[in-house]
Amino acid sequence: MVVKTLMRQIKQYKKDSFLTMFFVVVEVILEILIPLLMARIIDLGIEARDINAVYKYGFIMFIIAIGTLSTGFLAGKYAAKASTGFAANLRDGMYTNIQSFSFSNIDKYSTAGLVTRLTTDVTNVQIAYQMIIRMCIRAPMNLVCALTMAFMINHELSLIFVGAMGFLIVVLGFIMVTATRYFNQVFPKYDDLNESVQENVVAIRVVKSFVREKYENEKFKRAAKNIYRLFVKAESVLALNNPAMMTAVYGCILLLSWLGAKSVVGGTLTTGELTTLFSYIMNILMSLMMLSMAFVMITMSFASGRRIAEVLNEKSDLVSPEHALKTVKSGSVTFDHVTFSYKHGTGEPVLRDIDIHIHSGETIGIIGGTGSAKSTLVSLISRLYDVDRGSVIVGGEDVRKYDLEVLRNEVAVVLQNNVLFSGTILQNLRWGNENATLEECQEACRLACADDFIQDFPDKYNTYIEQGGTNVSGGQKQRLCIARALLKKPKILILDDSTSAVDTATDASIQKSFEERIPDTTKIIISQRVSSVQNADRIIVLNDGVIDDFDTHENLLKTSEIYRTIYETQTKGKEEA
Structure with a gap:
């Protein structure tokens, strides 16, 4: 199953793979003739004192040697092309498949x-594949x-080779x-090592703030030592390969020298044939050595x-249905008795019997x-994710009926983090709409209250954003992300605590812009601050996966103890401040 899966990724490099094998076969055939020609030069030329025979067979051997070198070069060229192409396809295939993963797939x-x-892992397989098609x-x-x-030369002396092969x-x-x-x-240990490096680099500011460099160094050393320990054990076993090979080589040479010399003296073997046998013994033992190296690499890979x-x-886990809907009619959302757990059917539900209806264009706080x-x-x-029980209905249709790309293009989500x-600010904004004009980007930024600080940058919209947005503040990053989502012109806009890093005045200004400029878009705002949701049309109060209440700010102050407690706590804090 593993081999079949990997072989499907060879694709357009099958021709290069077959050409490699063809040239290898030709190279071996030509190479195997050289010792025979050497024997002819010794027996028919040197010992017979016939210089014409030396020239004749020497010229033929030279031509064959040129052919061997040429086919060897071509085999190497096509092997490199096939193996690197195979590796490129493996990476592309994995990366493409990862992009289709649902969150539950990625969690694995x-x-x-x-x-x-x-x-x-791909590099290991690439090297092994090159060895397979060539070595x-x-x-x-x-x-x-x-x-x-x-x-064919001497079957009795050839039994020495058979014995050496059995031993090896x-x-x-x-x-x-x-x-x-x-x-x-050993390879799962590489995951631990990479994870240690990745966490340290991404969170380097936290590491330095808490002076945890020593702890991180120790964690990295433990991961590296685990790999070192396993590789030492593996390489210690592999180290037996060379002594075993040398034992076979020297044993064969000694036996062949002793028995071959007696045969030459006895007249049953010529000097040229003995020289040829020595060449073939090296061919046989080198072939075994190459096979051992290849098998070790294949084993590792x-x-x-x-x-x-x-x-x-x-x-x-999530795929578009066969006849998927291609249009989302409106931004209305209905949760019809929804129950959900992250481990479908076996896990503890994190949402239980959610039953609410949100009208298109409403602003909903959570x-x-x-x-x-x-x-x-x-x-x-x-x-x-998909629900365990019940259904989520968007635009009058169950979300499971939509084409996933169409649905997600109509639902823009801005996360807290x-x-x-x-890339530049403009390039980041165009993630929302790759064809957006500069004017459209500026308009989205004005709605998100981001245009003012962008204009303060020397390069304005061409300002380069470092990896992870480290050269902008948390609030600026959130506003850029909101602007990016607005460029999708979605029917539903979800702000998941995405104004937590901006001040309350800016937060209010953003919400006012939404109310005035995108009244037909359904806006769902998650927040820990009552001030961010109190002007919403209605507010959902969630408590441990269950809806405690769903009403306006004024009514919730009267009916919801949880909401009233949150409101009074935050209001009291402001008054004391």
Whole structure:
């Protein structure tokens, strides 16, 4: 299954793979003829004192040597093209599939683990594939041809090679089985190492603020030491490969020298044939060495291949239906007795029996304590997850009937910790609409109260944003993200605590802009601050995954104890301040 999955990614590089194997076969055939010609030069030329025979067979050997070098070069060229192309397809296939993952799919893998699979694991498979199409064709064929030619010259002396092969097969089998066990353990440790590096780099300001460099160094050293320990064990086993090979080589040379010399003296073997046997013994043993190297690399890469195949074979939990709806008629939202858990059917529900209707164009506030499932509730609108029971209806239709891309284009979500990508402000804004004009971007920024601070930058909309938006403040980042969402011109705009880093005056100004400029867009605002939601048409009060109340600000102060407590606590704090 793993091999089949990986082989599907060869695609357009099948021709290069077959050409590699073809040139390898030709190279071996030509190479195997050279010792025979050398024997002719010795027996028919040098010992017979026939210079014409030396010239004749020397010229033929020269032509064959040129052919061997040429085919070897072509085999290397096409092998490199096929293996690097295969690796590129693997990375592209994994990355493309990752983009289709739902949140529940992504939760199965760590970010560091996915990075390792896209880099280290693919490189291992690439090297192994190049060995398969080149070395694993060359070595067996060279072995068989050399052994056949040796038996044709002297079948009794050739039994020495058979004995050496048997010895090496047993030793290499032991090495492979033992090393495989260690390699299967080592690659998951790379995930831990990458995770340590990634966390440290991303959170370097926090690390330095809390003076935790020593702790982070120790964590990294532990991860590195785990890899070191397993690799030492694996490499210690692999180190047996060379002594075993040398034992076979020197043993064969000694036996062949002793028995071959007696045969030459006895007249049953010529000097040229003995020289040829020495050439073939090196061919046979070098072929075995190449096979052992290839099998070790293939063994190591099989663990990587299995990890790659896991990602390639992962199917998204959320897919568009066969005859998906291509239009969202309005921004109305209905939760029809919705129950949801992150582990469908087995997990504890985080939302229970949610039954509400939101009219198109309404402004809805959502408030509740930490962990009350506010973000989970709105994530169901754009179908980032599917419900366990009930249904979420947008524009009069169940979200499961829509094409996912169409639905998500009509539902814009701005998170509290939204991300800006490295590039200019304009490039970041155009994530919302890649064809947006400068004027449209400016208008969206004015709505989000971002245009003023952008104009203060020397390069204005061409100001470069560093990775993660580190050169803008939290409030500026949030306003840019809001502007980016507005460029989608969605029917539903969800602000998930996305004004937490701006002051209350700016927050009020943003909401006023929304009310005046996008009255037909349904606006859902999640906030911990009552001031951010109190002017909404209606407010949802969530408590531990259940709707405690759903009404206007004024009515909630009378009917909802939770809402009244939050309001009084925040109001009292302001008065004391």
